[in-house]
Amino acid sequence: xxxxxxxxxxxxxxxxxxxxxxxxxxxxxxxxxxxREGLEIEVLFADGGSTDGTQEKVxxxxxxxxxxxxxxxxxxxxxxxxxxxxxxxxxDTILVMDGDLSHSPExxxxxxxxxxxxxxxxxxxxxxxxGGRIPDWPWKRRAMSRIAGAVVWPLTxxxxxxxxxxxxxxxxxxxxxxxxxGFKIGLEVLLRNEGDLRVSEIPICFGDRFHxxxxxSLRQAACYLRRAVALAGGAATVVTAGRFALAxxxxxxxxxxxxxxxxxxxxxxxxxxxxxxxxxxxLTYVMCVHWAFAPSGNRxxxxxTPVRFVTICLMALFxxxxxxxxxxxxxxxSEHAALSAAALAGAVVTYLGAAxxxxxxxxxxxxxxxxxxxxxxxxxxxxLLRLVYLGLPDLLPEExxxxxxAQHPALGYLDHPPMVAWLIAAGTALVGDTELGVRIGAFLxxxxxxxxxxxxxxxxxxxxxxxxxxxxxxxxxxxxxxGFFTTPDAxxxxxxxxxxxxxxxxxxGGRARAWWGAGICIGLGMLSKxxxxxxxxxxxxxxLLDRPSRRWLRRPQPYLAAVLAGxxxxxxxxxxxxxxxxxxxxxxxxxxxxxxxxxxxxxxAAMAMLITPLGLLDAFRTVLSSKRLFATVFTMIPLSVxxxxxxxxxxxxxWTGPLWLAALxxxxxxxxxxxxxxRTQLDALSRQLWPLTLVACVLVFGGFLHxxxxxxxxxxxxxxxxxxxxxxxxGRDVKQLEEQVQADLGVRPLVVGMDKYALASELAFYxxxxxxxxxxxxxxxxxxxxxxxxGFWFPPCRYAGWTLLLISLDRTNLERRNIPRWxxxxxxxxxxxxxxxxxxxxxxxxxxxxxxxxPDQCDWRSK
Numbered sequence: 001x002x003x004x005x006x007x008x009x010x011x012x013x014x015x016x017x018x019x020x021x022x023x024x025x026x027x028x029x030x031x032x033x034x035x036r037e038g039l040e041i042e043v044l045f046a047d048g049g050s051t052d053g054t055q056e057k058v059x060x061x062x063x064x065x066x067x068x069x070x071x072x073x074x075x076x077x078x079x080x081x082x083x084x085x086x087x088x089x090x091x092d093t094i095l096v097m098d099g100d101l102s103h104s105p106e107x108x109x110x111x112x113x114x115x116x117x118x119x120x121x122x123x124x125x126x127x128x129x130x131g132g133r134i135p136d137w138p139w140k141r142r143a144m145s146r147i148a149g150a151v152v153w154p155l156t157x158x159x160x161x162x163x164x165x166x167x168x169x170x171x172x173x174x175x176x177x178x179x180x181x182g183f184k185i186g187l188e189v190l191l192r193n194e195g196d197l198r199v200s201e202i203p204i205c206f207g208d209r210f211h212x213x214x215x216x217s218l219r220q221a222a223c224y225l226r227r228a229v230a231l232a233g234g235a236a237t238v239v240t241a242g243r244f245a246l247a248x249x250x251x252x253x254x255x256x257x258x259x260x261x262x263x264x265x266x267x268x269x270x271x272x273x274x275x276x277x278x279x280x281x282x283l284t285y286v287m288c289v290h291w292a293f294a295p296s297g298n299r300x301x302x303x304x305t306p307v308r309f310v311t312i313c314l315m316a317l318f319x320x321x322x323x324x325x326x327x328x329x330x331x332x333x334s335e336h337a338a339l340s341a342a343a344l345a346g347a348v349v350t351y352l353g354a355a356x357x358x359x360x361x362x363x364x365x366x367x368x369x370x371x372x373x374x375x376x377x378x379x380x381x382x383x384l385l386r387l388v389y390l391g392l393p394d395l396l397p398e399e400x401x402x403x404x405x406a407q408h409p410a411l412g413y414l415d416h417p418p419m420v421a422w423l424i425a426a427g428t429a430l431v432g433d434t435e436l437g438v439r440i441g442a443f444l445x446x447x448x449x450x451x452x453x454x455x456x457x458x459x460x461x462x463x464x465x466x467x468x469x470x471x472x473x474x475x476x477x478x479x480x481x482x483g484f485f486t487t488p489d490a491x492x493x494x495x496x497x498x499x500x501x502x503x504x505x506x507x508x509g510g511r512a513r514a515w516w517g518a519g520i521c522i523g524l525g526m527l528s529k530x531x532x533x534x535x536x537x538x539x540x541x542x543x544l545l546d547r548p549s550r551r552w553l554r555r556p557q558p559y560l561a562a563v564l565a566g567x568x569x570x571x572x573x574x575x576x577x578x579x580x581x582x583x584x585x586x587x588x589x590x591x592x593x594x595x596x597x598x599x600x601x602x603x604x605a606a607m608a609m610l611i612t613p614l615g616l617l618d619a620f621r622t623v624l625s626s627k628r629l630f631a632t633v634f635t636m637i638p639l640s641v642x643x644x645x646x647x648x649x650x651x652x653x654x655w656t657g658p659l660w661l662a663a664l665x666x667x668x669x670x671x672x673x674x675x676x677x678x679r680t681q682l683d684a685l686s687r688q689l690w691p692l693t694l695v696a697c698v699l700v701f702g703g704f705l706h707x708x709x710x711x712x713x714x715x716x717x718x719x720x721x722x723x724x725x726x727x728x729x730x731g732r733d734v735k736q737l738e739e740q741v742q743a744d745l746g747v748r749p750l751v752v753g754m755d756k757y758a759l760a761s762e763l764a765f766y767x768x769x770x771x772x773x774x775x776x777x778x779x780x781x782x783x784x785x786x787x788x789x790x791g792f793w794f795p796p797c798r799y800a801g802w803t804l805l806l807i808s809l810d811r812t813n814l815e816r817r818n819i820p821r822w823x824x825x826x827x828x829x830x831x832x833x834x835x836x837x838x839x840x841x842x843x844x845x846x847x848x849x850x851x852x853x854x855p856d857q858c859d860w861r862s863k
Contacts, residue, residue, distance in 0.1 A: 008042040008066060010034070010112050011089035011170070012097065015078045016058075017048040019099040023057040029105035031065060037109045039116075045099070046072035046085035076181035078164075079188055083180065086173050095167045096185065102207050103165040110202055112167040121172050121198045122189065124158055125165035131203030132160070152228050154376055155369060156190045157463045158201055165204060172197065184224060191231040194369045194464075232373055235293055236355035243292035244354070248347045251280040255343050256336060263335065268837060270711040273324055273339060274317065277346070281313045284350065293359035305358055311695060312353030315381060318702030320346035322388035325710045330391060345388075349381070368464055371672050375471035378694060379450075382474035385702055386484050390443055391436030392709035394727040397758030399486050400765045403428075403438050405789070407764075407774045412575030414582050414789050419528040420488045427486075433768055442490035446483025449473055449661075452497035456504055457665040460628060469668035475694045478610035478657035480701050488529045489654055495525030496658040499535055504630055507542055507549050512557050519561030523568025530587055531638075531655065536562075538637035546629055599646035606653040611660050614693050615667065618686055622666040634662035711836050726840040729833040731766020734807055737831065737844060738767070741805055749805040749846070751777045754813040757788050763807065782850070783819050796852035804847040814845045824848040 012030060016023075027043060034041045045058045047069060061067040070088060072081035086094055093115045097103040107125065114120035127134050128149070134142065148162050155161075166186050173189060180188045190197065229236050258276035267275070285306065320342045327338035356373060395403065405413055405421035406428065412418055423441035431437040450473045458466035473479040482489045502517035525532030539558070543549045552558050576583050608616045623635045638659040642651055670683070671690050707715055708725055734751065742748045751767070753759025760779040767773035778794040781787025782804070787794070808814050814828045826846040832839045 007040075008091045009039045009116065010041045010093050010095055010167075011086070011091040012041050012043045012095045012108070013046055013082050013085045013089065014043060014097060014099045015046045015048065015072070015081045015085075016050060016054050016099040018050045018052040018054060020050070020053040020057050022099055022101050023054060023061070026099060026101055026105060027061055027065065027067065030108065033106045033109055039109065039112075040066075041095075042066040042068065042090060044068050044070050044085040044089060046070050046081040048078070048081050049073050078183045079176075079180050079185040082185045083174065083176070086170060089170060092170050093167060094170050094173055096173075097165045104205060104207070107202075107204050108167075111165070114200060115167045115169060119198070120200050121193075122166060122168040122200075124160060124163050124186065124199065124201045125204035125206075126158070126160035126163055126201035127204065127206045128159040129201045129203050133203075133205045134207075135205065136207060148224060151225065152187060152191070154463075154467055155228075155232060155372055156187075156194055158190060158199055160201065161187050161190055165206075181227065184227065188227070188231065191369060194372075196368075230361070232356070232369065234356045234373075235359050235361055236352070240292055240355060241351065244288070244347075244351050247284060247287040247292055248351075251284055251347075252340065252343055254283065255280045256339060259339055260336070268711070269324070269328070269335065270321070270706075270836070271713050273321060273342075273710075274713065276339075277313075277317055277320065277343075280343075281317075281350075285309050288354055288359060293354060308358040309354065311699070312350055312358055314699055315353065315702060316346040316349040318699070318706045319349055319381075319385055319388060321706040321710050322385065322392065325392050326388055353377075368672065372464055372467050374691065374694075375467040378471050378698060379467075379474045382480065382698060382701075385698075385705065386443060386446075386480075389705040389709060390439050390484065391434060393435070393705065394708075394725060395435055395438060395762065395765060396485055397761055399438055400727075400761035401757045401788075402486060402488075403433075403765055404761050404774060404793075408789070408793055410575060411571040412579075412583055414586055414792065416488045416529065417527045417569075417572045417583070418575075419491045419524065420486065423491055424486060433765070439484065439486050442483055442486040445490040445494040446473070446479065448494035449479065449483070449497045452494070452501040453661060453664055456497070456501045457668055459501075459504060459509065460630075460665045461669050465665065465668045465672045468672040469664045471694065472615075472664050472668060472671075475697045476611050476615060476660075477697060477701075478654070478660070480697070482654075482657065487654075489657060492525055492528040492532060493658045493661070495521045495528055496532055496535070497661050499525060499532065500634060500661055503535070503539060503634070506557070507539070507546065507552070508630055510548075512555070515557035515561040516564065519564035520568065522561075523565035526565065526569040527572065531658070534638035534641055534659070535634070538634045541637050542630065542633045545633065596648045597650050598648070599650040600643065602653075603642060603646040603651045603656070606651065607656050609653060610657050612693055612697065614686065614689055615660075618670055619660060619663040619667050621682075622670045623663045628666055631662050631666045635659060726833065726835045727762045728766050729835055729840065730842055731763055733831060733833050733842075734763055734805075734844075735767045735773075738805060741803070741846060745803060745846075747803050748776065749803045750799055750850075751805045751807060752780065752782060752847075753777065754780045754783075754806055754808040754818075756780065756786055757790060759807055759809070760787075760790060780813075782852070784853075799850055800852050802850045804850050806845045806847055807842060808844075809842050811843045814843055819847070 014026070023045075030041065030043060043066065045054075045068070047055055047058070055069055058067060058069040062069065068088070070085040072084040076083075082096055093112055095108055095112050097105075097108065103125065111123045111125055114123050126132050127145070134145075137145075145162070149160065152161050162184050163186055164184070168189065172193065173185075176185075176188045176192050190199070226237065255276050258279050259272050262272035262275055263269070288309070289305075323342035323345045324338050327333040327341060328335055331338075333341070356377065402416075402420045403424055405416075405418070406425040409421070409425070410418060413421070423445075424438050427440040428434070428437035431440060450470045453473050454466045454470045457469035473483075479493070482493055498521035499518050502514045502521060505511045505514035506518060522532055522535060525535075543552055543558075572583065604616075611619060619635070623632050639656060642656055645651060671687065673683075673687070703712065706712060738749060738751060751760075751763055753761070753763055757779055760777050764774045764777040767777065778799075779787035779790040781791050782794070782796050782799065806814055806819075811828060811830075812818065816825060819825065824847065826848070828843055828845045830841055830843050832841050834840070
């Protein structure tokens with residue numbers, strides 16, 4: 001038991017404070033456990049000032065075994081005590097464990113073995129990997145442990161980062177910074193070396209203490225949070241928060257005062273809030289540099305600090321503008337009350353951005369950890385930005401058209417399956433026929449997409465890369481926009497992400513049950529948009545190319561998954577059967593109609609728009625060079641179909657969006673690779689450009705939403721079919737015009753938007769008064785041409801003899817040459833509505849005694 005004649009193989013460091021009742025049992029079991037393995041140990045008790053006889057117990061053992069008492073009152077908590085003892089250790093491998101017997105001495109040899117063999121730098125005894133247990137813990141202790149782990153969950157790959165039972169190389173332990181403190185020494189090591197530490201976890205049974213009482217307290221919890229922030233490189237402390245709050249109060253007075261003066265001088269709401277914010281932001285920066293975040297030694301900030309601060313201020317400005325518009329336009333608050341609340345939201349963003357980005361502490365923070373923090377910041381801001389603006393901009397024409405879908409419930413529609421209609425119906429049933437009700441489904445679909453993408457990437461590359469992949473879904477244009485605007489692409493993307501996750505689990509992970517999930521996701525995806533069917537040839541190609549996966553050709557699960565997908569898709573088949581296969585013909589033969597045109601340049605430009613030029617370049621580089629066959633096949637097979645189609649036809653901008661989900665894991669891997677793993681100069685340049693690209697994307701989205709909801713100085717109100725501005729004002733005015741025509745003529749007119757579907761859809765939504773806006777709004781198909789589903793909803797023969805109120809944003813659409821002589825026409829009239837003080841024109845014309853085409857042409861198939 002003595003063993004003092006040779007150097008120890010392991011130094012066991014046991015931090016103690018009043019553990020006298022556990023010393024004898026702990027040492028007896030420790031020496032017995034390691035003795036059975038033929039390993040020599042020394043035990044160092046890092047005592048923090050025990051007064052219950054612990055020190056005397058340890059000294060009694062010093063003469064009998066390799067046990068030493070280290071007076072480790074470092075003043076830096078348990079962390080400092082452990083480091084003090086580790087500095088006096090003789091072995092190169094150190095085991096840290098509690099002295100209350102909650103860590104089983106019999107499991108200790110299992111932890112140290114991989115470190116002794118050199119295959120790991122650190123091995124953690126984990127409560128939260130498979131096989132780990134925490135018996136006899138009260139629920140409060142369980143909850144506190146889970147909360148503590150959740151705080152740092154995004155920052156490290158291990159499942160139990162707060163464990164105090166671990167083996168580690170001595171140089172790694174002593175390599176933490178001199179300012180290390182608190183009660184979680186393992187967390188200090190993990191975050192100081194994230195991305196550069198070979199770590200594994202072994203399940204343990206973590207029992208309750210045998211003697212004594214727990215040292216956990218609110219003070220320790222506060223210290224833990226403070227250290228987590230410090231280890232993440234943040235400057236968020238009670239001191240900086242207090243100083244920033246005082247500066248913010250002074251800034252609020254200046255903000256409200258400046259806003260009031262500007263409004264009194266006739267400036268509009270948007271310009272007034274932007275100018276007052278600019279003044280306050282300038283003052284805030286000065287106070288941050290010289291007081292709130294003043295660097296030690298009075299060193300002036302580098303040139304990157306003001307650039308970072310301006311970036312944060314722009315993000316705060318766009319969020320604040322959304323909050324201001326939301327509170328004034330939707331909640332009915334006064335401008336000054338709304339500005340005060342919006343300023344508070346902007347101040348929170350500014351402080352967090354300043355603490356973790358503009359005035360961050362880079363010392364000791366790994367590059368991998370920096371990317372994780374950036375991912376959390378961009379994801380959080382993106383979600384908050386969309387949530388604030390979700391109900392503000394007018395509906396896009398496509399959104400209004402799909403809302404009309406929901407007003408005409410069916411198992412299918414001419415140009416799309418019914419999922420988008422069901423999604424909108426659920427949202428509007430929840431929060432009403434509002435912009436928020438229409439869009440909330442797309443917002444929730446983004447969470448499904450991001451969750452599946454995170455899970456898929458974690459299966460392939462780990463948590464750190466998974467967070468980067470989730471960041472890409474938050475910031476890349478396609479995923480941001482279709483997580484905001486409700487179109488069939490929103491549920492399609494969510495289902496595509498789910499299908500990829502389950503297909504990877506089935507094909508790569510070998511899990512038979514995952515085929516059921518794949519079948520469900522593909523079936524629901526087919527109810528969203530037919531393009532998800534491209535995953536079928538991609539799956540077959542993977543099975544043929546991957547030798548281990550060929551076994552699935554002989555098993556029933558893939559075929560049963562296909563049957564399940566078909567059953568879920570059956571409503572659309574039934575609708576097509578009842579309507580002479582209209583939708584299938586529309587999406588096949590219709591796509592091939594018309595003049596042949598080389599569309600590959602448009603396809604490439606569209607892909608660059610959807611995932612940025614840098615994203616497109618890196619996606620091709622990483623997918624084609626990746627060792628992950630899954631990413632290559634499930635990206636390139638669907639893409640090849642669109643490329644072949646583009647040789648003779650034009651493609652739609654959004655078509656390729658979902659297929660990039662398969663490339664996101666390898667793309668995230670490329671972005672999150674530590675500098676030491678960068679292989680070429682192009683890789684290094686790409687890695688430097690990605691932060692700029694992602695931040696630029698988020699700022700562009702914020703500016704776009706601000707402009708669409710509140711306006712931006714120097715940018716006029718755009719009078720365009722697809723711009724989400726002025727539709728509500730035009731809808732209200734057309735409603736008044738409709739009532740005026742009814743009063744003058746004694747009949748209620750049918751309102752006709754003189755385009756394919758955009759005007760009709762917008763006017764139906766923004767003339768809401770019961771169902772009359774929907775039932776009395778049609779499209780130009782009444783005069784020939786396509787009206788898509790309006791041809792089903794409004795057969796021309798039904799409206800023979802009716803009076804029509806024709807509406808258009810383009811005067812030429814109302815000229816007689818563009819309207820067949822089937823009706824008597826009044827003169828074209830112009831009307832103007834005001835949007836934020838700026839005029840927007842539209843035109844109308846009354847058509848009396850409408851004469852439809854011959855009965856044999858009164859059918860959608862003739863259009």
